[in-house]
Structures are given as structure tokens and as C-alpha cells.
Amino acid sequence: MMEITKRKFVTPGEVIATGPLRTENNVYRDGDKIISTCVGISEIFENSVRVMALSGIYMPRIDDAVIGKVQSTSLMFWELDINSCYVGILRADEVFGRDYSASSNDLSSKLRKGDLILARIANFDRSRDPLLTIKSRGLGKIESGELIKISPMTIPRLIGRQGATIQTIESNTNARIKIGQNGWVVVSCEDSSGLLKAIKVIKMIDSQSHVPDLMERVKSLLESEGE
Amino acid sequence: MGRKTDITLLDEKGIRCDGRKIDQTRNITIKAGILKNADGSAYIEFGGNKIIAGVYGPRDIHPKHLADSDTGVLRCRYHMQPFSVPERKNPAPSRREIEISKVIKESLQPAVILDDFPRTAIDLYLEVLQADGGSRCAAIDAASVALADAGIPMRDMVSACAAGKVENTIVLDVNNEEDQAGQADMPVALMPHLEKITLVQLDGMLTPDEYKKCLETAIIGCKQVYEIQRSALKAKYENGG
Numbered sequence: 420m421m422e423i424t425k426r427k428f429v430t431p432g433e434v435i436a437t438g439p440l441r442t443e444n445n446v447y448r449d450g451d452k453i454i455s456t457c458v459g460i461s462e463i464f465e466n467s468v469r470v471m472a473l474s475g476i477y478m479p480r481i482d483d484a485v486i487g488k489v490q491s492t493s494l495m496f497w498e499l500d501i502n503s504c505y506v507g508i509l510r511a512d513e514v515f516g517r518d519y520s521a522s523s524n525d526l527s528s529k530l531r532k533g534d535l536i537l538a539r540i541a542n543f544d545r546s547r548d549p550l551l552t553i554k555s556r557g558l559g560k561i562e563s564g565e566l567i568k569i570s571p572m573t574i575p576r577l578i579g580r581q582g583a584t585i586q587t588i589e590s591n592t593n594a595r596i597k598i599g600q601n602g603w604v605v606v607s608c609e610d611s612s613g614l615l616k617a618i619k620v621i622k623m624i625d626s627q628s629h630v631p632d633l634m635e636r637v638k639s640l641l642e643s644e645g646e
Numbered sequence: 647m648g649r650k651t652d653i654t655l656l657d658e659k660g661i662r663c664d665g666r667k668i669d670q671t672r673n674i675t676i677k678a679g680i681l682k683n684a685d686g687s688a689y690i691e692f693g694g695n696k697i698i699a700g701v702y703g704p705r706d707i708h709p710k711h712l713a714d715s716d717t718g719v720l721r722c723r724y725h726m727q728p729f730s731v732p733e734r735k736n737p738a739p740s741r742r743e744i745e746i747s748k749v750i751k752e753s754l755q756p757a758v759i760l761d762d763f764p765r766t767a768i769d770l771y772l773e774v775l776q777a778d779g780g781s782r783c784a785a786i787d788a789a790s791v792a793l794a795d796a797g798i799p800m801r802d803m804v805s806a807c808a809a810g811k812v813e814n815t816i817v818l819d820v821n822n823e824e825d826q827a828g829q830a831d832m833p834v835a836l837m838p839h840l841e842k843i844t845l846v847q848l849d850g851m852l853t854p855d856e857y858k859k860c861l862e863t864a865i866i867g868c869k870q871v872y873e874i875q876r877s878a879l880k881a882k883y884e885n886g887g
Contacts, residue, residue: 428883430876431757431794432802432839445799447759454839456759456799458879473883474686475797476704478762504704504766545764546715572797629883 426462429455429470436468443469460629473629477503477571477601479540479549486561486599487551489534492526499536499551502571502601509538509551535561535605537597561597564607565614567621571602573628577621584624584637591641592617616641651827656813663823664693671807671819671867676787676878678795684771686796688878690788693821694778699788701796704766718763722751724785726774746782747772753786753806753835753845759799768798779822780808783833786845791875795882802837803875804844807867809834809860811852816859818867830856834864838872 429435434452442448445457446468455461459470479485479501487499487507499507512519514529530536537558538551553559569577578585578598589596594608594617604621608614620640624633653663660668672693681687684700707713724747728734739747750772758768770792772785783806790804810820811830825831830850836843843865852860 428880430803430879431800432837434839447801449840454801456801457797458794458883472797474795475799476685504706504763506706 426460428459429461430458431456433461435461435470436463441467443467445470445472472572474570475572477501479503479505479507479543480600481540481543483540483600484558484598485538485540485551485601486566486597486603486605487536487538487601488566489530489532489536491532492530494521494526497526497530499538501549501551501599502568502603503549505543505548507538507540507549507551509536509553513551513553530560535564535566537561537599537605561605564595564597564605565618567604567606567618569602569604569621569625570628571600573625574598574600574602576628576633577604577624579634584634587634587637588617588620588641592620596621651823653823653827655824655827656815656817660815662812662817662821664821666819668815668817669863669866671870672821674787674871674874676791676874678791678878678882684792684796686792686794686798688788688791688795690784690791692778692780692784692787693819694776695774695781695784696776697781697785697788698773698775699785699792700771700773701768701789701792701798702771703768703796704763704798705769707765707767712767713765715764716761718760718766718768720751720755720758720760720768720770722747722754722770722772722789724750724772724774724782726777726781730774730777746785749845749847750782750786750789754789754793754804756842756844757790757800757802757804757837758793759801762799768793777822779820779825780833782806783808783835786835787871787875791878794875794879802840802842803872804835805838805868805872805875806833806835806845807864807871808832809864809867811850811856811860816856816863818863830860832860832864834861834868836865836868838869 433455436453437451453468455470457472459472485501487501490498490500497509501507541550541552543549592613597605675691677689680689686701688699786806812824812828832848835845
């Protein structure tokens with residue numbers, strides 16, 4: 420996908436382009452016009468148009484990795500806060516296996532209120548709350564680390580192209596960073612200076628995600644702190 | 647209509663009681679993102695009006711029976727502080743505040759894409775710190791910026807401005823004195839890009855020609871307000887987010 424025109428700041432209602440282009444994120448079509456629905460940066464490609472939103476809440480999408488916090492337990496499932504307008508549902512058999520029985524197994528023995536888990540969204544649509552799964556490698560309870568809440572819209576910038584930004588932070592600070600698409604990030608590091616440095620960089624990315632030379636800023640912040 | 651007043655509302659040179667020309671709005675300043683704890687917020691000074699708007703959501707709806715499985719719900723509370731008017735106002739919601747809350751909600755609803763968020767609520771809180779005539783228009787302007795700041799998808803911004811009739815002349819943006827002693831007051835809210843009107847109210851009497859002129863004048867005002875709303879949103883990100 421080749422970008423054709425320069426990126427532009429847009430507000431809701433602004434006409435970004437006209438013609439037979441495909442509408443992607445945060446735009447809608449009104450007749451021939453393609454209009455922005457949010458405050459963001461517009462991008463026009465060869466055959467499609469989209470707007471990168473600068474603010475907003477997280478809307479669950481199937482296959483997204485999210486970090487959730489256990490809100491409550493019931494007989495059959497846990498309810499997790501996934502920083503969205505919907506609560507995440509993690510079914511008991513995801514953790515206990517197929518022979519789960521409500522009478523013999525206690526949900527709070529495995530996950531208690533306040534525990535953090537890294538999960539994947541298995542199913543979600545307009546009529547039901549997002550169903551989570553932890554049946555993949557790397558998913559499950561997060562034992563240690565610092566939870567940082569940033570805007571879900573800045574997650575793509577934190578990851579960078581093919582993970583470039585996140586790899587730069589990890590290699591410079593020796594921190595391990597778990598990212599949820601819902602804007603929650605858990606950083607763990609053996610030495611405290613690396614942890615603090617990583618948190619500082621993540622918060623900087625959050626506040627300046629719309630700046631074009633973000634990677635240079637990340638590098639200079641990592642280097643300056645290292646001195 | 648209009649009460650008797652000692653003030654000259656409009657002199658022979660076409661200058662109004664606060665020194666404005668007939669087609670001039672009061673000074674308007676808007677700031678976006680002023681509250682840390684709300685999802686989106688805005689502060690507006692529209693002449694003497696000072697209003698804060700805060701938006702939460704989309705979020706879980708309580709009480710649950712208000713939830714709609716097809717669409718989200720927009721809820722709005724317009725509230726005047728006890729110190730917002732010369733005589734202390736009882737902070738309990740009055741008949742007027744309940745009505746204005748409804749009017750503001752209905753003027754914003756066509757712009758907000760609520761269908762994307764079934765079973766949720768978007769809560770909008772408007773606090774009038776100081777009132778000076780035309781506070782519903784100012785509140786709509788602030789609310790629209792706060793909704794955009796919260797990242798809630800909208801078909802268009804909503805810009806509002808009033809026009810009215812004073813001394814048999816159609817004037818833009820009536821202030822408190824003109825509202826009290828003038829002949830008519832017409833608040834209008836507009837989606838500026840789609841050129842669709844979302845609110846028209848009229849207090850007073852106008853001939854059909856005057857009505858048309860009054861509406862056109864108000865629409866010009868709305869478009870001026872829109873430019874200020876847009877620059878407020880832009881300024882938030884230019885000044886380091």
C-alpha cells in the first residue's frame with residue numbers, strides 16, 4: 420500500500436477524499452465523499468482512505484491480544500476489565516480443562532480479583548461480550564511487572580514497524596514488555612533503572628504519538644537516560 | 647415581546663449595547679482536553695458564558711434496563727452552578743435545566759454514531775460556571791468538542807449559535823440584555839460540513855422573511871464557531887498533547 424498524499428490533521432465531518440476509494444478505519448462514505456469520523460491524521464493510499472484516531476476507547480476485535488484485570492468471579496466464568504465498554508469473559512474450562520465442575524473446583528483458587536492476565540479475544544460481536552481465551556503460547560496469568568495504562572490508539576506506535584520501536588526499548592533497557600491492544604502494557608525488568616527508563620519511554624510515546632519523528636525521540640531519550 | 651429596558655439595545659449607527667456590530671459574535675475561546683479524569687472534555691468562554699463539558703464513555707450502562715441492544719445511548723446533563731447567575735440558584739435540577747438537557751441531547755444525537763456501541767452509554771456533563779444568555783448554544787459547542795476529544799465517532803461536529811431580533815433588526819448572537827429585552831431569540835445548531843440543522847428554537851415572533859434571514863444569520867454564526875472548535879482540537883495536539 421503506497422501512500423499518495425501527505426498526512427493531514429482532520430476533525431469529524433471533514434471531507435478527506437472523493438471518488439471510488441475503499442473506506443478503512445474511522446471514515447464513512449456519503450455519496451461520492453469520504454468523511455472522517457474522528458480527530459486524527461488522515462492517510463490516503465492508492466485505493467483506500469483511513470484516519471488514524473488520536474483518541475478513543477478500545478473496541479474489541481477477534482484475535483487481539485489484550486491484558487485484562489479480574490473484576491469478579493462467578494460459578495462458570497471470570498469477568499475481566501479489558502479497558503473497553505464491554506467486559507471480557509474468561510470461561511472456567513479455559514483454566515481447569517474440560518472436566519471442570521462447579522461443585523469441586525473453586526475459580527478463585529486459580530485467578531483472584533485484581534490478577535492480570537494476557538489473553539486473546541476468541542469471539543466478539545455486537546450482541547455478546549468479548550469471549551477471551553488463554554489457550555495459546557505466552558498467554559495466561561501475568562505473575563509480575565508494572566502495569567502502565569496508555570491510550571489504545573498509541574499501541575501501533577509503541578510497537579512500531581515490524582516491532583522496531585518495542586525491540587529498541589527492550590534491548591536498551593533489558594525490560595520485558597507485554598502489550599495488550601487495549602492500551603494496557605506490563606513492563607518487567609530485573610533492575611529498577613531499566614524499568615523506570617522503559618516506563619518513561621512508553622509514557623513519552625503515549626503523549627507524543629502523533630509526532631512524525633517518534634523513533635528518533637525514543638532513541639535520544641534512551642541514550643540520554645543511559646549517561 | 648421583550649421587557650422594557652433603559653439600555654439602548656441598538657443605536658442609529660448600528661452598534662449594539664455591548665459595542666458589537668449586528669453581524670458580530672461575542673468573543674469565543676475554546677480549550678479541548680482540560681480535564682484529566684474525563685475521557686473527553688472542553689472549556690468554552692462564549693462572551694460572558696463559561697462552561698465546562700466532560701464526556702465519559704462509551705461505557706457500561708447503569709441502570710441496565712436503559713441499555714439498548716441495537717445502539718448506544720447518549721445521556722446529557724446540563725447544570726447551572728449556584729454562582730452562575732446574579733441571584734443564587736438552587737443547585738437542584740430545575741424545569742429549565744431538564745428541558746435544556748433534553749434539547750442538547752437531541753441536537754447532538756444526529757451527529758454521534760451511536761450504532762457502533764450497542765448496550766453502552768455515553769454520558770455528557772455540562773456545568774455552567776457563569777451564564778450570560780445563549781448558554782445552551784455555548785454548551786452544545788463545548789459538548790461537541792468534548793465528544794470529539796473523547797474519540798467518539800461522529801458524522802460531523804455540531805456548532806451552535808443564536809440569532810435574534812432587536813429593535814426590528816436581525817442580529818447575530820444575542821446576549822443576555824438582548825435576550826431579556828429584545829423581540830426574538832433563535833438558537834440554531836448545525837452540522838457544518840453536512841449542512842444539516844439539528845436544532846432550531848424560537849422565542850418571540852418573526853415574519854416569514856425575518857425568520858429566513860434570522861436562520862441564515864445564525865448559520866453564518868455557527869460556521870464561525872466551527873472554525874474555533876476545529877482550531878481548539880488542533881491546538882490540543884500541537885501543544886504537545
